[in-house]
Amino acid sequence: MAAVTTQAKRADARRNIEAIVDAATALLAVNPDASVQDIAKAAGVGRVTLYGHFDSRTALITEVATRAIAQTEESLRDLDLSGDPREAMAQLLDATWQLTHRFGAIVVAAGQALPPDELRRAHEGPAKRVRALLRRGRQEQKFRADMPVEWQITTIQAVLHAASGAVHRGEIAAADAPRLVTGTVLGALAAPAGS
């Protein structure tokens, strides 16, 4: 009987965790400042239950962001990036932007709540794909090779996040973002004129 009760409690806990993460994802996608109270309410659990599963708002946002990045990773896995490196990069940026934008204010919330090291770790999967493409583009002399690849990856992430923030603040239209991101990144990666 004790075993069954424990199992039932675990199933309950799992359901609560899923409800909390789903509610947090939905609310944070619209408002990066969504409170723990609002999230608990939308999940149909009490604040005490929420804090029983997540120590802090930051812990909850870490889980939401980690899942968003995992979903992004899954969606990007099937892209064919074997063509011209500049075109492949444009395609990858476009797809990444669409996902960044779909998760909306979660990107803003994660940028505010998570320490940079944590953000960096969460991006390790997507970074691998970019790294491989940057290396191939260098070999084919389509991308400048006078900068560390890791710096170029950092730049690409910074530009994507900057675009997400700019759309969120209403500075640029979401529809313009893919063109601006791609143009800016391809410019930053191009060999300088006269070199």
Next chain:
Amino acid sequence: MAAVTTQAKRADARRNIEAIVDAATALLAVNPDASVQDIAKAAGVGRVTLYGHFDSRTALITEVATRAIAQTEESLRDLDLSGDPREAMAQLLDATWQLTHRFGAIVVAAGQALPPDELRRAHEGPAKRVRALLRRGRQEQKFRADMPVEWQITTIQAVLHAASGAVHRGEIAAADAPRLVTGTVLGALAAPAGS
């Protein structure tokens, strides 16, 4: 007598505020996670006194960042940016980077603690100078004009902050940062090949 006492209290409060802000600037420049407790201790005041002047760690960091940006602004005011726009931009980026780097981890602390709108407002002064230079560079056809100027300013700030974070995490050497920032930004601003 009452007036004198009030005046003395005010002078005391001012001294405490200066001591707190100086201590916070010194500690945050080394460690973006410096605690309110450590800052109060270094300032020689109690936590209660600190919280009497600053409602929260965020309020204190806002003050530190606002002053750092004002100092940056003062240092940049005398730059001669009248020459070739690309060279002027390189010079401006170099000077801005040196200041960003001098304030070290404060940039990281501010990025973590302040909401994006607040960060944006704090950058309004430096942004004006960049905006004027971007406009002149467009007129002289040295910078691409197929993107909003405000987006280009956002990109420049994102690249500077990304470099600060990368140096802080040990990914790039501080000595390499000016070259990487300038190369990346000038690439992003250049008219695309074949246009």
